Amino acid sequence: MDLTLHQCFIAVDDHDKALTFYRDVLGLEVRNDVEFEGMRWVTVGSPLQPDVEIVLEPPAANPDASPADREAMARLLAKGMLRGVIFSTTDCDALFARVQKHGADVVQEPMDQPYGVRDCAFRDPAGNLLRFVERPRNRR
DSSP: OOOOOOEEEEEOSOHHHHHIIIIIITOOEEEEEEEETTEEEEEEEOTTOTTOEEEEEOTTOOTTOOHHHHHHHHHHHHTTOSEEEEEEOSOHHHHHHHHHHTTOEEEEEEEEOTTSOEEEEEEOTTOOEEEEEEOGGGOO
């Protein structure tokens, strides 16, 4: 079977703040910015992975979501309870310094994990947890 990841989704409550973080701080490229029926979707991705995209979308963007569901999703997002993504980097410490310099909410400073990676974690402007993993073969 020929199967690859194409898109993943991250809920954001402010696309402009999200763009500043994902584009200007993390260095992802903007691939699409679409408004439709009062909602906005922004697609970003790494230049190193042209076939993988992260869609920054409003919470409960599903048109079939009820107002109560949308409100529940917005509350979960505000609490930081929605999952983000795990990025791979060749230098966890340098990435940490760059992201911290831009004022992101630090969840975990770089540390060696018992399962063999070095990683750190931040919250994006919407509160999503993002991890950054450096594989052992890349460490100095």
